[in-house]
Amino acid sequence: MAAALPRLPFADGAFALTLSGYLLFAYPELFGPEHQLAALAELVRVTAADGEVRVQPLHDGRGRRCGHLDRLRHALGERRIASEVRRVPRGDGRTRRVLVLRSAERRPRRPLPPSAM
Ligand SMILES: C[S@@+](CC[C@H](N)C(=O)[O-])C[C@H]1O[C@@H](n2cnc3c(N)ncnc32)[C@H](O)[C@@H]1O
Numbered sequence: 001m002a003a004a005l006p007r008l009p010f011a012d013g014a015f016a017l018t019l020s021g022y023l024l025f026a027y028p029e030l031f032g033p034e035h036q037l038a039a040l041a042e043l044v045r046v047t048a049a050d051g052e053v054r055v056q057p058l059h060d061g062r063g064r065r066c067g068h069l070d071r072l073r074h075a076l077g078e079r080r081i082a083s084e085v086r087r088v089p090r091g092d093g094r095t096r097r098v099l100v101l102r103s104a105e106r107r108p109r110r111p112l113p114p115s116a117m
Helices: 032-044 067-078
Strands: 015-023 047-056 081-087 093-104
Touching: 015 032, 015 081, 032 067, 032 081, 032 093, 067 081
Parallel strands: 015 047
Antiparallel strands: 047 093, 081 093
């Protein structure tokens, strides 16, 4: 199905686990901070209250980390979206940073597999 963030044609809570890879932070020239915030909130909207959103990488194509990640997380918190930066094994002895989001309205009922991204 064709769609483009920050608007997705899915119902609220449609997915238990929502993954976004190599998009929101990878192309800062396409996704500025406001666009990223709207897109992240939309990903949370389509995710079940007891599910989670995982977004990676948190750097652009030249390896530069997102400099406004803390501000984004603060803005998400104001929208009742909880966030954490989780370190996930890459399989080569190193780790990758993944932004994990969930609705702050409800706590997760069951753990989701950490290997999904
Ligand atoms: C570098 S690819 C990453 C593909 C895949 N997620 C992965 O990890 O291999 C970026 C993808 O984002 C898609 N894309 C571009 N703008 C988008 C938008 N506004 N909303 C959703 N996807 C978009 C592109 O069509 C492309 O498939």
